[in-house]
Amino acid sequence: MQSFFQTKEDVLVLTSAGTGGLEAAIVNTLSPGDKVLAVSIGVFGDRFAEIARVYGADVATLQFPMGSAADPDEVRRALAADPSIMAVLVTQNETSTGVTNDMKALCSVVKEYDKLLLVDAISGLAAIDLPVDAWNCDVVVSGSQKGWMIPPGLVMVSVSKRAWDAVAKAQMPRFYFDFTSAKKYLQRGQTPFTPAVSVFFALDAALSLMAREGLASIFARHEKIGQYTRDGVRSLGLVLFADPRYASNAVTAVKVPDGVDGKALTKVMREQWGIVLAGGQASLEGKIFRIGHLGYVSTEDIDDVISALPQALRAAGSGQTEAEKTTGS
Numbered sequence: 390m391q392s393f394f395q396t397k398e399d400v401l402v403l404t405s406a407g408t409g410g411l412e413a414a415i416v417n418t419l420s421p422g423d424k425v426l427a428v429s430i431g432v433f434g435d436r437f438a439e440i441a442r443v444y445g446a447d448v449a450t451l452q453f454p455m456g457s458a459a460d461p462d463e464v465r466r467a468l469a470a471d472p473s474i475m476a477v478l479v480t481q482n483e484t485s486t487g488v489t490n491d492m493k494a495l496c497s498v499v500k501e502y503d504k505l506l507l508v509d510a511i512s513g514l515a516a517i518d519l520p521v522d523a524w525n526c527d528v529v530v531s532g533s534q535k536g537w538m539i540p541p542g543l544v545m546v547s548v549s550k551r552a553w554d555a556v557a558k559a560q561m562p563r564f565y566f567d568f569t570s571a572k573k574y575l576q577r578g579q580t581p582f583t584p585a586v587s588v589f590f591a592l593d594a595a596l597s598l599m600a601r602e603g604l605a606s607i608f609a610r611h612e613k614i615g616q617y618t619r620d621g622v623r624s625l626g627l628v629l630f631a632d633p634r635y636a637s638n639a640v641t642a643v644k645v646p647d648g649v650d651g652k653a654l655t656k657v658m659r660e661q662w663g664i665v666l667a668g669g670q671a672s673l674e675g676k677i678f679r680i681g682h683l684g685y686v687s688t689e690d691i692d693d694v695i696s697a698l699p700q701a702l703r704a705a706g707s708g709q710t711e712a713e714k715t716t717g718s
């Protein structure tokens with residue numbers, strides 16, 4: 390796991406959904422009342438902030454519009470304005486909008502102000518480059534069902550030396566997700582509680598495949614399939630949701646065209662073509678659909694999606710664009 394996180398620090402593997410890993414990052418490094426800057430560009434950024442709030446952190450949220458990336462200069466201004474901020478929460482790859490943040494720039498701003506940096510890399514790690522040590526990320530969370538290509542059930546969490554210092558002082562309550570206990574057991578090759586054993590076997594197999602391919606090739610493959618998907622979507626005349634400069638190579642969000650029912654579209658794709666697309670979450674429900682292309686997904690899979698979409702769009706809507714409707718054609 391250390392080589393895939395590009396870290397020499399500890400990587401703990403906990404049995405949980407991804408969200409449990411985010412909760413673990415918060416409760417192990419913070420105390421109630423601690424000032425936290427949550428940088429959010431979508432649903433998962435909001436969730437990270439909410440977890441910190443629930444555990445009593447004093448959370449200031451720096452919100453960017455859905456579809457855009459976080460602006461490092463605005464993060465810098467927020468950190469300069471409030472020296473009491475102790476930690477920064479950032480999402481590497483915002484799965485709800487198909488946007489990948491400029492992590493290199495964001496990490497360097499956080500480093501400049503010497504804050505603890507907690508990263509939700511659940512859907513980006515092992516697919517999109519994130520050199521954890523080189524970019525000074527303190528706690529980085531990933532999840533088995535995303536780039537690792539295996540069933541859900543495990544979260545992987547890297548913990549820097551600086552994060553361990555924070556763990557020693559952190560007062561938020563924790564039991565199941567206690568890093569200190571996880572590390573103690575790890576040293577004996579064990580876990581504090583019953584692990585998701587079957588998923589560990591799957592992870593072992595996935596890591597063998599990934600090690601054979603190599604990190605650089607894995608990142609290049611995701612860049613290629615991301616571009617391939619965006620090109621395919623645009624070739625159908627559809628409009629991409631994300632700011633093209635920050636479009637994710639793990640997931641592509643597409644605007645649901647006028648006159649098409651987004652829910653019906655994903656249903657038709659699933660039932661008639663056996664293709665599972667994701668809908669939009671929260672305020673984006675019905676407005677976008679998402680094509681996942683991280684991990685074990687080939688360009689042939691994307692070809693299937695692109696060739697099924699025109700018929701599915703017709704089945705899920707009037708088949709008319711707004712322009713066609715107004716001209717009556």
Ligand SMILES: *Cc1c(COP(=O)(O)O)cnc(C)c1O
Nearest residue numbers: 406407408433482484509511512
């Ligand atoms: C999938 C995902 C999560 C949540 O993972 P769960 O396993 O559903 O809890 C959190 N953040 C991001 C960016 C994700 O893609």
